[in-house]
Amino acid sequence: MTPAGAPGGTTGRSRPPGGGDGAAGSDEVAPPPLSLFALESARARVEWLSLVVSQRLLDPPRGSGEPVLVLPGLLAGDEATEPLRRILGGLGHVAHGWGLGVNVGPTAHILDGLVARVLALSEAARAERHDGRVQLVGISLGGILARELARQVPDHVGRVVTIGSPFRIVDHRQSRLAGVFQSLSHxxxxxxxFDIFRQDALPQHVPTTAVYSRSDGVVSWRACVEDPGTEAHESVEVHSSHTGMPYNPATVYVVADRLAGDPAHWQPFRAPTRLRHLYPAP
Known part of the structure; x- marks a missing residue:
């Protein structure tokens, strides 16, 4: 979970985490190496600069006015999601902040407020002749809450994109910020x-994309991926830190590409040839 928040192959397509890295064992409940955690801030700055330099070169697909709700990570608010929302707005989406202050976890105020927010955006979208479904983008802890929204009001959610979100977390040791989260549990x-360790499967008709990084310095990447082979639920790997993932050029392209697609005609992510170098090989 981020204090403010990935499979492509040689073809740039989505793929499940496989091979020895995904085998069961003690690594599955281990946190990221301390060395990666220590580099988070520096890596995030590099990723932000990379986005500034490369944004015009990405040329992602454009949206057509659909509402997008962006949920921040742990101890973050709308100011942290503003850069991503600004980019999505420039691509033709109507991107909204969640308007619920700082994300301190699954409080009644946040859970009830999110449902009300989605229902209001859905009603407004229908009034503008859209289908009324809201696209959800959640950063780290925000992604866990976005998935919960898709369970509670599935008919009002078009798709869910999570960014470094440990929705498959099974042990507090999988996060370097577990102590912070637990300190807010009261x-x-x-x-x-709402049990963060018991996340039920999402409705099949709500497509999901889980962006993750094996070099995430805050949460275990194994907690951030979908079940392999689940139709319309994919995982896309990027080279990224945890904190910088929402601003990583590869992440931004995936988010824009997924939001521009029709959830009713889902196809797995496939990076264009010119961007395949941004996505790890199998």
């Missing part, structure tokens, strides 16, 4: 209402 709803 604010959270009961585990009967």
């Amino acid at each position: 604010l959270h709803v009961s585990r009967e209402r």
